[in-house]
Structures are given as structure tokens and as C-alpha cells.
Amino acid sequence: MTTSAAAAPAPVPVEDRLFSLVLALVATESGLTKAEILSSVRGYAQRFVAGGDNANLERQFERDKDDIRELGVPLETIEPLGEPGDNHNLRYRIPKGAYDLPDDVRFTSDEVALLNLAAMVWREGSLSAESRRALTKLRALGIAADEPVLGYAPRLRLRDAAFDPLTQAIDRGQVVRFPYLKPGETRARERVVIPLALVQYDGRWHLSAEDLATGKGKTFLLRRIVGKVTSGRAAPQRPGDHTARALAELEEVWQRGIAELEVRAGSDAALRLAHRRGTEEIAPDVVRVHFVDLAILADELAGFGPEVLVLSPPALRDAVIERLTTTTGDHA
Amino acid sequence: MPPPQARDKLAFLLALVPWLLDHDRVSVAEAAAHFQVSEDDIRTSVALVALSGVPGSTSTYQHEDLFDIDWDAFENDDEIAITQHVAIDDAPRLSAREAAALIAGLQYLQSLPENADRANLRALVEKLSHGASAQPSQLAVSGDAESVLLTTVRRAVAEKRRLRFAYLNSRGEREERDVDPLRVESIDADWYLRGWCYLRQALRTFRFDRMSGVELTELPIEHDAAEILLPDTLFEPSEEDLEVTIEAAPEVIGLLADYIPDGALTTQVGERIRTTLRVSHYHGLKRLIAGMPGTVQVVAPEQARRAVAEWASAGLARYA
Numbered sequence: 001m002t003t004s005a006a007a008a009p010a011p012v013p014v015e016d017r018l019f020s021l022v023l024a025l026v027a028t029e030s031g032l033t034k035a036e037i038l039s040s041v042r043g044y045a046q047r048f049v050a051g052g053d054n055a056n057l058e059r060q061f062e063r064d065k066d067d068i069r070e071l072g073v074p075l076e077t078i079e080p081l082g083e084p085g086d087n088h089n090l091r092y093r094i095p096k097g098a099y100d101l102p103d104d105v106r107f108t109s110d111e112v113a114l115l116n117l118a119a120m121v122w123r124e125g126s127l128s129a130e131s132r133r134a135l136t137k138l139r140a141l142g143i144a145a146d147e148p149v150l151g152y153a154p155r156l157r158l159r160d161a162a163f164d165p166l167t168q169a170i171d172r173g174q175v176v177r178f179p180y181l182k183p184g185e186t187r188a189r190e191r192v193v194i195p196l197a198l199v200q201y202d203g204r205w206h207l208s209a210e211d212l213a214t215g216k217g218k219t220f221l222l223r224r225i226v227g228k229v230t231s232g233r234a235a236p237q238r239p240g241d242h243t244a245r246a247l248a249e250l251e252e253v254w255q256r257g258i259a260e261l262e263v264r265a266g267s268d269a270a271l272r273l274a275h276r277r278g279t280e281e282i283a284p285d286v287v288r289v290h291f292v293d294l295a296i297l298a299d300e301l302a303g304f305g306p307e308v309l310v311l312s313p314p315a316l317r318d319a320v321i322e323r324l325t326t327t328t329g330d331h332a
Numbered sequence: 333m334p335p336p337q338a339r340d341k342l343a344f345l346l347a348l349v350p351w352l353l354d355h356d357r358v359s360v361a362e363a364a365a366h367f368q369v370s371e372d373d374i375r376t377s378v379a380l381v382a383l384s385g386v387p388g389s390t391s392t393y394q395h396e397d398l399f400d401i402d403w404d405a406f407e408n409d410d411e412i413a414i415t416q417h418v419a420i421d422d423a424p425r426l427s428a429r430e431a432a433a434l435i436a437g438l439q440y441l442q443s444l445p446e447n448a449d450r451a452n453l454r455a456l457v458e459k460l461s462h463g464a465s466a467q468p469s470q471l472a473v474s475g476d477a478e479s480v481l482l483t484t485v486r487r488a489v490a491e492k493r494r495l496r497f498a499y500l501n502s503r504g505e506r507e508e509r510d511v512d513p514l515r516v517e518s519i520d521a522d523w524y525l526r527g528w529c530y531l532r533q534a535l536r537t538f539r540f541d542r543m544s545g546v547e548l549t550e551l552p553i554e555h556d557a558a559e560i561l562l563p564d565t566l567f568e569p570s571e572e573d574l575e576v577t578i579e580a581a582p583e584v585i586g587l588l589a590d591y592i593p594d595g596a597l598t599t600q601v602g603e604r605i606r607t608t609l610r611v612s613h614y615h616g617l618k619r620l621i622a623g624m625p626g627t628v629q630v631v632a633p634e635q636a637r638r639a640v641a642e643w644a645s646a647g648l649a650r651y652a
Contacts, residue, residue, distance in 0.1 A: 002487075012610070013380075014338035014512040015338045015339075015341035015342050015345065015380070016384070017340055018338060018339075018342045019345050019346075019380070019381075019384055019415060020384055020385075020386075020495065022342070022346065022419075022420070023384060023385065023386050023418060023419040023420065024386045024387060024419075025466055026419040026420055027386040027418060028386075038470055039391065040387035040391040040392070041387060041585060042384070042387075042393065045387075059503075067338070067339055067342075068342075069341055070339065070426075070429075071342060071427055071431060072341055072424065072425050072426050072427025072428065072464065072466070073346075073424060073425075073465070074465050076423075080342075087334070090560045098425075098465065099420070099422075099424060099425065099430040100422035100423070100424070101373070101422060101423040101425050101463050102462060102463060103428075103459075103465035104423075104459075105459050105462055107456075107459070110452070110599060111452060111456055114438065114441065114452070114457070115438075116435030117437075117441060117446060117624060118434050118435075118438045118440075119433070119434060119437060119463040119534075120437075121436075121437035121440050121441065122433060122437060126429075127429075127433040127436070127437075128341070128433075130427075130429045130430045130432075130436050130439060131430065132340075133339075133340055133343045133430055134426050134430035134431065134433060134434050135347070135431070135434075136340070136343050136347050136367065137343055137423060137424055137425075137426060138345045138347075138423070138426075139347055139351065139366060139367055140346075140347035140348070140349075140350045140351045140423035140424070141351075141423055142351055142354055142355075142366070144366070148489050155517060155518065155519060156436075156437075156440055156473065156519075160586075161586070163605075164551050167429065167469055167471065168433075170469055170470055171429060195472070197470035197472065198470065198471050198472075199472045199474065200436075200472070200473040200474060201471070201473070201474050202474075202521055203521025204524065223587075226583045242380055243470050243471065243472035244472070245476050246472070247472055250474075251474075266500075266506070267504065268500055268542070268619070269503060271500050271542055271544060272541045272542065272591035273408050273417040275540065275541035276541075280536045283537065299624065300623060302622050302623060302625055302644075302647065303620070303622045303623025304619070304622075304647070305360060305618065305619070305622055305643040305644060305646055305647040306643075306646040306647045306649065306650055308647075309650045309651070311511055317651070318643060320647075321648065321651050322625075323625035323626070324622070324623075324625070324644045324645070324647045324651075325644075326625045326626045326645040327621065327622050327625045327626075327640065327641075327644035328641055328645045330625075330626070330629045331558070331621075331629065331630060331640045331641035331644070332641060
């Protein structure tokens with residue numbers, strides 16, 4: 001054992017192998033075949049068996065390619081002329097022009113300070129890691145930030161487990177499937193959609209999507225996606241500015257959604273509802289509020305207990321009564 | 333913060349090389365400060381780069397196909413000077429997701445009143461899109477900050493002036509507070525002020541939507557953010573906190589994370605999860621539980637169960 005261990009080359013760290021692969025693929029003009037890569041690039045070459053079975057190493061290479069592409073490095077595949085579909089002679093390369101940050105993408109120190117603040121907005125979840133990595137890359141440009149903006153830390157929370165798989169599916173153009181608990185229903189139902197955009201509106205994340213079966217546009221609340229999101233086959237292309245459209249639609253729903261509430265003067269409910277965007281006092285202790293999702297507003301109002309009485313719409317009144325009844329029953 | 337993954341380390345190497353090439357000779361300390369990493373991280377990465385290269389025409393790594401550094405300067409003076417480089421010399425592009433994460437963060441900043449007229453935010457978004465290797469992911473944030481209050485509180489923080497306001501605590505009591513404002517934070521659509529409270533003689537967190545009659549006084553603050561270590565979590569656990577046992581549907585556990593103390597015992601009971609919440613009093617608890625109907629149930633103590641039941645039935649009585 002001691003002898004063989006001494007003879008075996010020291011394992012190459014993952015980042016070393018990935019770095020060597022990037023260098024090799026940037027340096028080549030005409031591209032390298034998989035066999036050339038596995039037999040010569042550091043991290044693969046040590047484990048390559050000439051004329052033997054290199055299946056593990058090939059799988060490793062496939063994963064490494066994905067990792068490198070996820071990082072925004074444009075790793076290209078070139079099919080040999082006249083031999084489409086011939087996997088053995090595919091060549092891989094990273095064109096230098098597509099790799100380098102364009103010359104006009106340069107930042108002032110004021111802008112770098114803003115970018116640092118923008119990265120801090122994400123305090124958890126994958127966007128936090130993504131934005132930190134973006135800052136690392138931009139530090140290559142050597143610009144130091146202006147004085148950090150003190151006393152200020154706006155941040156967005158990302159606790160929806162569905163967020164990561166959904167952004168990934170949007171980027172890769174894949175169809176997704178997930179169980180969705182529609183407001184007012186007690187059992188989740190499986191949905192299959194083309195995901196188009198994720199937008200945060202009124203502090204909540206929404207998925208804008210197209211129903212695969214009906215072709216209709218749908219908006220889903222991420223917190224009501226109650227199970228695993230699985231991504232499947234390639235989705236048909238849906239070009240366009242989906243984020244702007246989704247936000248405009250939500251704004252429209254919000255404008256139309258109106259509730260009238262009687263609030264107890266001086267209570268927590270009175271103060272907090274008065275702080276909501278768009279709240280109007282229409283009579284003494286009666287306020288008109290806007291909402292997007294009736295079920296969510298009903299949850300919120302139920303939390304205020306006796307401090308709020310719903311005057312209209314009737315559906316909201318019923319929903320709040322139902323919630324208070326449930327809570328009373330659960331704690332009897 | 334999770335430990336850096338191989339991908340993060342690779343991004344770091346790809347950024348470090350062009351930066352070093354722009355600096356003929358630079359100290360390890362300076363590089364560490366610029367990239368905000370430890371000096372050891374810099375030394376390890378430089379050593380890795382210095383031995384890297386491309387397999388040349390013979391498919392083996394020859395000296396002329398490798399990076400090289402001034403090893404004497406590196407080993408004796410802790411200085412870095414790349415003497416030979418291969419393949420890369422420029423900063424790498426951003427990925428679609430990296431650009432999208434920064435852009436969505438900028439959109440959020442733009443929705444804040446003091447940034448509304450910062451024209452450079454839009455230009456910055458365009459530059460980021462242009463610097464990405466693919467179209468940035470479809471992500472957007474629409475904010476609706478409370479502009480008047482936020483502007484006043486922000487000014488108080490910037491000018492280091494004491495604030496006075498009426499605060500309605502979750503017990504329903506209204507109190508006049510004098511506060512040295514230290515930091516403004518927002519989580520999703522909710523805004524918070526963290527500051528030194530003269531009434532409580534302690535660091536406190538205030539929700540914007542419970543503040544009223546906010547007055548910016550001429551008094552200078554006596555407690556500085558630099559002197560007081562602001563914890564990263566919004567809500568500080570206290571010795572007087574009450575512990576409550578609950579059972580919740582798995583999908584809502586995340587929404588309760590702020591109230592679940594570190595190391596709380598969590599067990600599966602049927603389809604539900606049983607765990608412990610820490611709350612300062614039952615007044616806050618009853619609002620929290622009544623706002624998550626059917627998904628969370630208080631199991632013990634009896635007094636807490638009763639507080640929730642009474643709150644909900646008082647609410648129900650209004651419809652009778």
C-alpha cells in the first residue's frame with residue numbers, strides 16, 4: 001500500500017483541473033478533441049489510460065464543461081465538417097474574444113460602490129453566491145470602491161426553495177413541473193409550465209409562466225409551490241421582455257383588488273395598514289386597501305384578530321371568518 | 333456564508349491573473365485586501381497559477397507553455413510578479429445569472445427614494461448586460477419603499493442625529509422613544525430601524541410600520557455604529573424570551589426561521605414538524621399564529637394555546 005501510494009501522483013484539486021482546462025481551451029485556435037483533452041490536460045492526464053476504459057474520466061469532463069459554462073465562460077463545441085453527429089471528432093474551444101470582458105465594460109469607483117451595495121441586497125440563497133462571484137470577477141479590473149455606504153443595508157430575502165431550480169430552468173429554456181397549492185384549495189395540484197420570468201412584487205416572488213397544455217399565461221406565487229420543482233425537456237422559445245410584462249400585470253391586478261376594512265383606532269392593524277402602499281381612509285376608522293392575492297390578504301387580516309372587520313368584498317370576509325374558525329378550532 | 337466551491341475558486345483564479353498582470357509587482361497583502369480574501373488564499377492561488385499552463389505542441393507541459401513568477405520575490409519578500417503568462421490576460425465575462433443577480437439588486441436600490449434620480453443605475457444595468465456572456469436571466473424586483481419615512485430616517489443616520497417617535501409595540505402599547513439611529517435594513521417589503529433606545533437603554537429593532545410622529549431632533553447621537561457591534565440577525569434572543577412548542581406543516585417552517593433558535597430540537601410528528609419557537613411574549617405569538625391559519629398549531633404551554641384561541645375567537649366575535 002505504501003509503495004503504491006508513493007508511486008501514485010498527488011491528486012489534482014478540482015479548481016486546478018478546471019483552470020487547466022480553461023487555459024488549454026482558450027489557447028487552442030482549432031479546438032481540441034475529447035481524447036486530446038483527457039490525455040494531455042492536467043487533472044485528466046494523470047488518470048488517463050491509453051487505449052483503456054476512461055468512462056469515469058469522460059463523465060468528469062462532461063460535468064466540468066457544465067461547471068465552466070455555468071460560470072459564463074463560452075465553451076464551444078465544433079462539429080467536424082461533413083461528419084455531423086460524429087461525437088468522437090467533436091472539438092472544444094473557448095474563443096478569446098467571447099471570453100474577455102468587452103473593453104467598454106469598465107466602472108467608476110462610484111459605480112463599484114453601488115455594485116457592492118447591490119450584491120449585499122442578497123443576503124442568502126444562490127443569488128448571494130452569484131453576486132459575490134460577479135464582484136470577484138469585476139475586481140479583476142482593479143477599481144476600488146468609494147467609501148462604503150454606511151448605515152444602510154437593504155436586503156432581499158430568498159427563502160423560497162423553488163427559486164433556484166426555476167431560474168435555472170428559465171436560463172436553460174426547460175419545461176418545469178411542480179405541485180402548486182392554489183389559494184382556497186386544500187390539496188396541491190401538479191402543474192407543467194414553460195417558466196418565463198421571476199419577479200418580486202409587494203415583497204413576494206412570483207413566477208410568470210405559460211401553461212403547457214392550454215398555452216395560457218399564468219402567475220404563480222413561489223411560496224405556494226409546495227414540493228420539488230423538476231425540470232424536463234427543452235421548452236419552445238418565448239422571446240420578449242417577460243419581467244416588464246409580468247410586473248405590469250401584477251400592478252393591474254393590484255389596482256383592481258380593493259377591500260374595505262373597519263379598523264380599531266390606535267391598534268397595530270390601524271397603524272400597519274395605514275403604512276401599506278395605496279391605503280386610503282374613506283371614513284373614520286374605515287380604510288380601503290389594495291391587494292394582489294385574496295388568500296394572502298386574508299391570512300394577514302386574520303393575524304390582526306379583533307382589530308379588523310372586513311366590510312367588503314364578501315369573498316374576503318368569508319375567507320377571514322374561515323381562517324379565524326380554523327385557528328380557534330386548532331387551539332381549543 | 334458557505335465555503336467557496338470549486339466554481340468560486342475558479343472564478344477567483346480567472347480574475348486574479350489579469351489583475352496581477354496589470355500590476356508589475358504587488359504585495360500579497362495588497363492583493364488580499366483588494367480581493368477581500370486571506371493572504372493564505374492569495375499565496376495558495378499564486379502558487380497554483382505559477383505552475384499552470386497549456387499542454388503545448390507535444391501534448392506535454394513545457395516551460396515555455398507555463399506561467400512563471402519571480403519566485404525569489406514571492407518566497408522572500410511576499411511579493412508577486414508574473415514574469416510569463418499564457419492564454420488569458422483579461423477579466424472574464426459575467427454569466428447570465430451573475431449579471432442578473434447584480435441587476436436585480438440594482439433594481440431594488442433604484443426603487444428606494446434616494447436613488448430614484450441616480451441616472452447611472454440604468455447605465456450600469458446596460459453595462460452589466462453587455463458584460464455577460466449570455467442575456468441576463470429574466471429576474472426583476474419592484475420595490476415600494478415608504479419614501480417619506482425612509483428619507484427622514486436615512487437623513488438621521490447620515491447626519492448622526494437623534495430621532496424621536498411614537499412606537500406601538502406588539503403588546504399594543506404606544507411609547508415615546510428617543511433613538512440613536514444606527515442602521516436601516518429592509519427585508520422584502522418590510523423596513524426596520526436598528527438603533528440605541530434611550531428608554532430601554534439597549535440596542536433595539538423598530539419596524540417602520542409601527543412608527544408614527546417621527547421627528548428629526550437637533551441632538552447629536554451618543555452611540556455610534558462603530559462602537560456597537562450590530563448583530564447580523566434582526567431579532568436578538570433575550571433571557572426573558574418564552575419558549576413555545578409548535579407543530580407546523582413542513583412548507584411553512586422556513587417562514588418561521590427567525591423565531592426558531594439555533595439547535596432547536598426538531599421532530600417529525602405524522603406529516604407535521606414539531607419544534608420550538610422563541611418569542612418575547614404571547615401578544616406577538618398570537619398574531620403570528622393567527623396569521624398562518626391551518627398550518628401552525630401551538631402545542632404547549634397551555635397558556636400560549638389559550639392566548640391564540642382567545643385572539644382568534646375575539647376576531648370571530650366581530651362577525652357574529
